[in-house]
Amino acid sequence: MNKNKEQLLNKRYKAEKRFRLYGQSAIFMALLFLTIFIFKIFSTGYSAFQKTWLIVPVTFDAELMMLEQNPSKEDLKDADYYDIALKSMADLDPNANEDQENELKRMVSYFFEREIKRELLNDPSLIGKTKDVYLTASDDLDQVFKGNYPRDLPEDQRRVTDYQLKIFDQLVELGKVESKFNLSFFTYPDSREAELAGIASSFMGSIFSILVCLMIAFPVAVLAAIYLEEFAPKNRFTDFIEVNINNLAAVPSIVFGLLGLGILLAVFQLPRSTPLVGGITLSLMTLPTIIIACRASLKAVPPSIREAALAMGASKMQTTMHHTVPLSMPGTLSGTIIGLAQALGETAPLILIGMVAFVNTIPGSPLDPAASLPVQIYIWAESAERGFVEKVSACIMVLLGFLIIMNLFAQIIRHKFEKKWS
Amino acid sequence: MNLILFIFIVLLGFTSYYFGRRKAYTIQSTNKRLTALPQFYGYYLAIWCAIPAFIIFSLWAIFEPTIVKLLILSDYSNQGYLDDELNLIYEKTKALSRRQFTGEITPFIEASAEKYLSLRSIAQSSKAVIVLSIIIASVAYAYKKISSNSRTREPVEKFLKAVLFTASLAAILTTVGIVFSLIFQTIDFFKVIPLFDFVFGTHWYPAKAFVRDSSEALDPTMYSDTFGAVPIFAGTFFIAFIAMCVAIPIGLMSGIYLAEYASVKVRQYAKPLIEILAGIPTVVYGFFAALTVGPFLKEIGNSMGLDVSAESALAAGGVMGIMIIPFISSLSDDVITSVPQSLRDGSYAMGATKSETIKKVIFPAALPGIVGSILLGVSRAIGETMIVVMASGLAANLTLNPLESTSTITAQIVVILIGDQAFGDPKTQAAFALGMSLFLVTLCLNIVALRVVKKYREKYE
Numbered sequence: 001m002n003k004n005k006e007q008l009l010n011k012r013y014k015a016e017k018r019f020r021l022y023g024q025s026a027i028f029m030a031l032l033f034l035t036i037f038i039f040k041i042f043s044t045g046y047s048a049f050q051k052t053w054l055i056v057p058v059t060f061d062a063e064l065m066m067l068e069q070n071p072s073k074e075d076l077k078d079a080d081y082y083d084i085a086l087k088s089m090a091d092l093d094p095n096a097n098e099d100q101e102n103e104l105k106r107m108v109s110y111f112f113e114r115e116i117k118r119e120l121l122n123d124p125s126l127i128g129k130t131k132d133v134y135l136t137a138s139d140d141l142d143q144v145f146k147g148n149y150p151r152d153l154p155e156d157q158r159r160v161t162d163y164q165l166k167i168f169d170q171l172v173e174l175g176k177v178e179s180k181f182n183l184s185f186f187t188y189p190d191s192r193e194a195e196l197a198g199i200a201s202s203f204m205g206s207i208f209s210i211l212v213c214l215m216i217a218f219p220v221a222v223l224a225a226i227y228l229e230e231f232a233p234k235n236r237f238t239d240f241i242e243v244n245i246n247n248l249a250a251v252p253s254i255v256f257g258l259l260g261l262g263i264l265l266a267v268f269q270l271p272r273s274t275p276l277v278g279g280i281t282l283s284l285m286t287l288p289t290i291i292i293a294c295r296a297s298l299k300a301v302p303p304s305i306r307e308a309a310l311a312m313g314a315s316k317m318q319t320t321m322h323h324t325v326p327l328s329m330p331g332t333l334s335g336t337i338i339g340l341a342q343a344l345g346e347t348a349p350l351i352l353i354g355m356v357a358f359v360n361t362i363p364g365s366p367l368d369p370a371a372s373l374p375v376q377i378y379i380w381a382e383s384a385e386r387g388f389v390e391k392v393s394a395c396i397m398v399l400l401g402f403l404i405i406m407n408l409f410a411q412i413i414r415h416k417f418e419k420k421w422s
Numbered sequence: 423m424n425l426i427l428f429i430f431i432v433l434l435g436f437t438s439y440y441f442g443r444r445k446a447y448t449i450q451s452t453n454k455r456l457t458a459l460p461q462f463y464g465y466y467l468a469i470w471c472a473i474p475a476f477i478i479f480s481l482w483a484i485f486e487p488t489i490v491k492l493l494i495l496s497d498y499s500n501q502g503y504l505d506d507e508l509n510l511i512y513e514k515t516k517a518l519s520r521r522q523f524t525g526e527i528t529p530f531i532e533a534s535a536e537k538y539l540s541l542r543s544i545a546q547s548s549k550a551v552i553v554l555s556i557i558i559a560s561v562a563y564a565y566k567k568i569s570s571n572s573r574t575r576e577p578v579e580k581f582l583k584a585v586l587f588t589a590s591l592a593a594i595l596t597t598v599g600i601v602f603s604l605i606f607q608t609i610d611f612f613k614v615i616p617l618f619d620f621v622f623g624t625h626w627y628p629a630k631a632f633v634r635d636s637s638e639a640l641d642p643t644m645y646s647d648t649f650g651a652v653p654i655f656a657g658t659f660f661i662a663f664i665a666m667c668v669a670i671p672i673g674l675m676s677g678i679y680l681a682e683y684a685s686v687k688v689r690q691y692a693k694p695l696i697e698i699l700a701g702i703p704t705v706v707y708g709f710f711a712a713l714t715v716g717p718f719l720k721e722i723g724n725s726m727g728l729d730v731s732a733e734s735a736l737a738a739g740g741v742m743g744i745m746i747i748p749f750i751s752s753l754s755d756d757v758i759t760s761v762p763q764s765l766r767d768g769s770y771a772m773g774a775t776k777s778e779t780i781k782k783v784i785f786p787a788a789l790p791g792i793v794g795s796i797l798l799g800v801s802r803a804i805g806e807t808m809i810v811v812m813a814s815g816l817a818a819n820l821t822l823n824p825l826e827s828t829s830t831i832t833a834q835i836v837v838i839l840i841g842d843q844a845f846g847d848p849k850t851q852a853a854f855a856l857g858m859s860l861f862l863v864t865l866c867l868n869i870v871a872l873r874v875v876k877k878y879r880e881k882y883e
Contacts, residue, residue: 012775019777023679026672030696030751033744040714041706223589231583232590243869244593250798250868251861252805254832255600257839258857262603266845284596291593317579345703348807348832352839374705374808381709381812389713396706403701 041400045393051182051195052137052145054108054171058088058116059130067127076121085113088133092167103164109136109195136184137177139194139387141168145177149386185394189360190376194387197380199395201362205275205355205370206344212279212366213343217286218336222325224287225294225332230320249288256285257349265353273354273369281353282343289342293335297328302421330417334410341406345399347374373399423546427479427553435472438561442467445568458575466574469581470564475557482549490541494534604861607845607854614848615649620855623650626818626829628838628849649852651859653820657828661739661810662803664824668743669799673750674792680751681758682780693752700748708812711741716813723825731815736824738814742806746799753798757791757875758784790874797871801864807832831860 062071064087065079089108090101112135119133120126140160143149145168155162171177188198232238260281264270270277301324309319350356355375363370371379377395380388445467446460456463494515495508503511511531517523518535519542568574612620625647676696680689716737723730730736761784769779785792815827816837829837838853845851 012778016775016777019780020679020683023675023683026675027679027684027692027696029672030676030699030744030747031692033747034695034699037702037710040710044713220589220592223586224592227583227586227590231586241590241593244597246872247865247868248593248596250801250864250872251600252802252807252832252864254805254807254835255604255857255861255864258835258854259596259600259603261839262607262854263599266603284599287592287596315575315579317582321582341701345701345705347703347705348811348836351836356840374703377705377709378808378812381705381712392709392713396709399703400706403703407701 041393041396044390045397047146047148048185048390048394049182050146050179051184052142053134053178053180054137054141055132055176055178056088056092056108056135057130058084058119058133059091060084060120060126060128061087062127065127071124071127073121073124076124077117079117079120081113081117081120085116088116092171100163103161104167107138107141107164107168109138109193111136111196132176134178134180136195139385142195143386144168145172145179146390148390185391189362190358190371190379191360192358194385194391197388197391199373199376199398201359202371202373202376202395203398204363205278205359205375206372208275208363208366208370209278209282209350209372210340210344212276213282213286214336214340216280217283217290217339220283221287221290221336222294222332225291225298226320226325228291229295229298230324231316245288245291248284249292253285253346254348254352256281257352259284260349260353271367271369273357273359274367275355275363275370275372276366277353278350278355278372279366281349282346285346285349286336286339286343289339290332290336293339294328294332297331297335297418298324300331300421301327327419330413330419334414334418337406337410337413341403341410344372344406345374345403347372347378350375351378373402424483427550431472431475431479431553431557434475434557435468438471439464439468441565442568445565449569449571454571457571457573462574462578463568465578467561467564467568469578470560471557473581474560475553478556479549479553482545482552486545486549490538490545493541494538497534497537600861604854604858607851608858610846611848611851611855614851619647620649620651622652623647624652624820625650626653626834628834628852649848651856653818654829654831654834654856655859656820656822657735657814657818658804658830658832660822660824660828661735661742661814661830662800664735664739665742665746665803665806666796666800668740669746669750669803670796672743673747673799674754676747677751677754678758678780681755682776682784693755696751697748699744700752702745704745704806704808705812707741707745708808708810711737711809711813715741719825728825730825731827733813733815733827734825735814735828738810739824741813742803742809745806745809746802749802750795750799753795754788754792757788757795760791761787790877794871794875797867797874801867801871804830804867805832805860805864807836811836831856835860 061084064083065081067075067079071079086101086105089104089112090096092104093100096104115135116133119131137145140149140158141164144151144160144165149158149160151158151165160168168177184196185198186203187200188196189201190199191197228238228241232241260277264277264280265272270280305323305327306319309323310316314322350372355369355371356379357369357371358379359369359371361368373395377392377399380392380395439461441464443460443464446456446463450456450460491512494512498508498511511534514523514525514531515534515538518527518531519538627648676692680693684692712733716732716734719734719737720730720732765783765787766779769783774782810830810833814829814833816829816833817827818829818834819826821828835853835856838849
């Protein structure tokens with residue numbers, strides 16, 4: 001009998017241990033996912049911050065450039081750089097036939113002409129001389145140099161030919177291939193060529209959308225929250241508004257995209273693909289988040305503050321505007337930043353209002369067509385070229401960096417400025 | 423022109439604030455008692471200056487184009503033009519007046535363009551005159567009120583309250599906007615496709631319904647058996663089901679562990695770390711699912727001799743589940759923490775172990791809240807877009823095999839609406855009909871979930 005009891009107890013203790021283990025492994029799993037996730041993004045993305053350059057000797061032959069004696073600055077700008085660019089690539093292998101010269105040309109980006117031009121414009125005295133110029137390597141060679149490209153595939157399955165690889169290896173041996181920080185990733189707009197694609201256009205698109213979103217959502221949400229928390233009578237209509245807000249907070253984001261498409265674009269005829277429409281759509285999504293945060297922090301202001309102000313003869317409006325609202329601002333602001341961070345990561349509604357269009361200019365105002373960072377991730381993730389994989393991860397790193405900064409900022413505001421009432 | 427007028431009104435508003443306040447000080451200096459603080463005199467004057475002007479200004483901006491159009495087209499009435507032709511004439515007129523017209527210029531249109539320009543300039547100048555006279559009239563009225571030292575605080579506060587109230591209508595307006603944007607397209611869609619075919623049809627090939635020319639007569643037989651949404655609905659719930667299979671056990675167990683077992687220190691670090699998962703944008707999950715999880719599952723499947731699609735429902739659903747873990751874990755954590763300590767103490771006193779207490783006492787007590795959090799998670803899974811678009815297939819297969827690819831409501835909406843759309847095309851309308859069903863389903867889930875959570879909270883407070 002006694003033994004039976006002990007067995008039972010042991011069994012119960014074992015069950016206890018098992019249950020605990022389940023809990024621990026659940027937490028472990030969740031954290032494991034997070035780690036794998038971050039590791040995967042970083043390990044595929046960090047190489048995009050480096051860019052491979054070929055150092056090619058270029059002879060600035062005045063005759064080939066169609067330049068006269070003592071050319072002016074304007075002449076230099078209008079000169080023909082294509083021929084010397086082509087010639088300097090062809091000179092890498094003096095014995096190259098025509099096909100091979102073509103392959104040589106494709107070892108660098110199609111910007112090579114511009115890069116050579118920039119070199120000469122910086123130093124016009126180079127005419128007639130030969131200088132080593134840094135040329136952006138083609139995307140495929142870039143991947144080869146970074147070790148992301150399987151070289152042992154049969155030739156007809158790769159985009160780099162054996163001949164290109166041979167010349168490239170020679171250049172590597174001569175130390176004529178260099179890897180430097182990829183500044184153009186941050187300053188160039190999107191491009192069909194992976195080696196020239198940058199996030200400048202989508203970054204500006206994101207900034208404009210978020211600004212529009214902030215300018216609409218913040219005032220409306222704060223005013224609405226003040227009304228609902230401080231002035232609204234308790235009646236059916238107020239309840240209805242509240243139900244609406246709570247529901248809007250849980251409506252799938254794509255439905256807001258349909259709203260933007262069906263109302264903003266179709267009825268109000270606002271321009272497609274612009275951060276203006278994107279920002280308005282996002283602001284409708286962010287509205288409930290900010291209202292809820294602002295109401296919570298208004299609620300946290302103790303009634304004694306209001307009563308003190310009222311006792312001093314302030315009107316209800318003065319009490320609210322001079323005392324309650326300023327005291328609630330830290331909570332409201334951190335809620336707003338978190339809402340904006342959500343809006344910054346939103347993709348689906350922006351796709352529906354046409355912000356997926358290929359934009360290769362940097363937008364200068366909210367009325368210019370643009371993409372946004374998450375949409376850029378989507379666009380690049382859908383392209384087949386190998387070079388875009390690391391670009392996507394790098395873009396994700398930039399986006400996550402912004403989200404982390406925004407969330408930290410929200411935390412700091414909350415902890416530094418929020419008064420603790422006890 | 424509009425911008426100048428706008429800035430002018432704003433500037434006048436600011437100036438009148440200072441005038442109003444100064445007036446209050448002069449009244450004060452005559453030893454009269456003010457009825458409110460001096461700045462209220464300023465606000466009063468500023469509101470009277472700017473608000474009527476703005477109202478007129480915006481009404482004008484809204485109605486001017488319509489009225490101008492009516493005036494221009496009145497020349498063409500009684501000539502038997504159709505509405506479309508009249509619109510075309512108006513567009514031509516406008517283009518010509520901007521010197522952007524490239525087609526053949528008829529004397530009629532040239533005359534209209536001239537009339538258009540003159541009408542516009544009359545409109546502009548009369549707008550400026552009317553707005554300015556409104557400002558003068560209302561400021562004069564308000565200034566007289568101030569001078570006679572009548573009440574200013576009450577009207578100002580009433581106005582502010584009206585502004586606050588208007589802002590709170592934004593939520594209702596958004597909901598109305600959502601319903602409006604969906605309902606008309608949806609109704610048009612069901613005029614062409616019978617509701618029955620949509621709800622019970624099992625073939626979904628919207629690409630078949632591509633309309634080459636919008637003037638082409640809509641032939642309903644052409645669309646029969648193209649818009650059967652059953653595979654889509656099935657795929658949506660199937661992927662959501664897979665997601666919940668991942669999210670419920672992990673989310674719930676980690677919620678329980680954090681609430682009941684974890685030391686303060688573990689909780690302090692583990693909780694925010696898990697919540698990071700909720701802050702990662704969904705497009706990032708989508709990329710992760712498409713680049714890593716999909717191929718990984720395919721490789722595993724191949725090594726076991728299974729035929730796994732690289733865009734399997736399992737990959738999309740699994741990654742979606744990871745995304746939902748933090749929602750379930752933090753919500754159930756909250757619910758469990760709010761179960762009163764007395765229930766635990768009672769159970770421990772009876773000799774129950776911790777896990778027995780959790781399973782037999784706390785879990786049943788917290789069940790409504792947990793169910794609510796799971797329902798919210800399901801609603802999120804159904805509405806999730808980017809993971810499915812990027813990691814799951816785009817062809818709607820009716821299948822229950824998690825290793826094959828399926829499609830969802832959200833993915834189909836994106837597929838149909840990406841790029842240029844023609845409104846009036848049943849394919850575009852189908853996307854709105856799908857959006858409507860998505861909205862209704864998530865709305866029901868949300869209402870039920872919020873009810874359940876709210877009801878439960880009231881019980882213990």
